[in-house]
Amino acid sequence: MAPPTARPVITPWVNPVTRALKEGKVCVGACSIAFGSAVTAQIFGVAGFSFNYFDLEHSQTSIEQLGGMCTASKLAGIVPIAGPSSIGDHLIGRPLDAGAMGVIVPHVSTAEETERIVQYARYAPVGIRGLISPGILTGFESPDGSDWVESQNREILVAIKVESGTGIDNIEEIAAVPGLDAILIGPGDLSTTLGIPGQTGHPDVTDCIERMLAAAKKNGVAGGPHVGTAADAEAWADKGATFMSLSFDGGLLLDISTSAVQDSRRRLGDRML
Numbered sequence: 001m002a003p004p005t006a007r008p009v010i011t012p013w014v015n016p017v018t019r020a021l022k023e024g025k026v027c028v029g030a031c032s033i034a035f036g037s038a039v040t041a042q043i044f045g046v047a048g049f050s051f052n053y054f055d056l057e058h059s060q061t062s063i064e065q066l067g068g069m070c071t072a073s074k075l076a077g078i079v080p081i082a083g084p085s086s087i088g089d090h091l092i093g094r095p096l097d098a099g100a101m102g103v104i105v106p107h108v109s110t111a112e113e114t115e116r117i118v119q120y121a122r123y124a125p126v127g128i129r130g131l132i133s134p135g136i137l138t139g140f141e142s143p144d145g146s147d148w149v150e151s152q153n154r155e156i157l158v159a160i161k162v163e164s165g166t167g168i169d170n171i172e173e174i175a176a177v178p179g180l181d182a183i184l185i186g187p188g189d190l191s192t193t194l195g196i197p198g199q200t201g202h203p204d205v206t207d208c209i210e211r212m213l214a215a216a217k218k219n220g221v222a223g224g225p226h227v228g229t230a231a232d233a234e235a236w237a238d239k240g241a242t243f244m245s246l247s248f249d250g251g252l253l254l255d256i257s258t259s260a261v262q263d264s265r266r267r268l269g270d271r272m273l
Contacts, residue, residue, distance in 0.1 A: 007045060007077025012138060015101050015155040017051050017079045021182060021222040026242045028233055029053045029081065031226070034250030036061030038072035044249075045076025052078045053245045056095070057085040057106050063094055067136045070099030081157060087113055092120040093129055099137045102157025104184055104245075109166040111173035118179035121158045123149040126179065157181050159222075159243070163189035168208045175215040175223075182222040182243040185209050200228075213240045 010016065017027050027050035032040055036059055044052050052073045054061060061069070066082065073080035081102040082095030092103050105117050119127040131149070134142045158179060162168065163186035175183065185208070187200035196202050209225050216223035217240055224241030227233045228251075233244050247255075265272055 007048075010074040010077060010079055010101070012074075012099075012101065013151050013155065015079060015157060017081070017102065018155055018157045018181060020050070021157075021242055024242060026233075026237050027051060027222075027244070029245045030078075030252075031055055031245045031248040032061070032069070033059045033248045034253075036065045036069065038068045040249050041069050041072040041078065041080070042076045045073060045078035049078055049246075051081050051102070053081050053083055053104060054095075054100070055083040055248070057083060063098060066095055066100070067098040070101075071136065074099070074101075079157075081159070083161070087117060087120075089120045089128070092117065096121065096129070096156065097132055097135060097137055101155065102159060102181075104159040104161055104182075106161040106186065107163055107189070108160040108174065109162070109164050110170050111177050114160055114174050114177040114180055117160060118158055118177060121156055122153050122179060126153050159184055161186050162212060164193040165190070165208070166193070168211055171212050171215045172218075175212075175219040175221050180221055183212055183216055184223070184243060184245065185212055185225040187225050209236070209241075210239065 020027055029051035030044035030049040031053045033055045041052050054066065054069060070080040080100050081104055082100035083104045083106060084091040084095060087105055092105065095103060103121055108114055120129060121127060123129050123131060133148060134140045159182035160180065161184045162171065167174065187205055190208060191197055191199050191202060191205050194204050196204060199205065213223050222243040224236055224244040226245045227236060228247055233246060236244060
């Protein structure tokens, strides 16, 4: 097996994911939940994912860990994106100040909530994010303030996660909010609010995702669901999805480990414990 080709280092001045989505390209990201570490960031970068989505809602990852994970991601050529635990100026601003180049904010159900998120993630005059420079987010360089603000308001990815029937009911208004870049659907939570918990392939869930994709396309916003497999990603891309996260770190490790053990048992038979 040939060694992977090194990917260019990500700089805070250029976000390849934000730019690719605006061009209509499909971006598939890794999802970190089980392991909050720089090591997984490096692995996902070498593997070739478009972005590394740190789910801070369901993981044990701390803000202290996040800075190193963001730096490791950039060095490995993968865009770091944080998933705050909820909507809040500090919950959005702190991950960005730690070096994340975007946010995916969960449990968004209204246009008003979406507007607040855009405000928290953008500098004035677009938003109200607090300005700090230099820091880990700038690589401890001291950029010109005007250049920095202009670039970050352009490059930082502002995405939301719609995970309820209420959010789908309001999806037209949500997708029309200025400054929103992408919408991710959380099928698990969505299925629960629809009264069919865990049935992520149910026609009602599929219909909700398709409604989101239609609203997103109408408003020039990227969109897609969290998916379990590459086949799922392909199927949704065929329906217009361009922004998706795939499985999660623990699940991917379990899948490859299970496959390796099963292959070993087939080969070794009774000789294996």
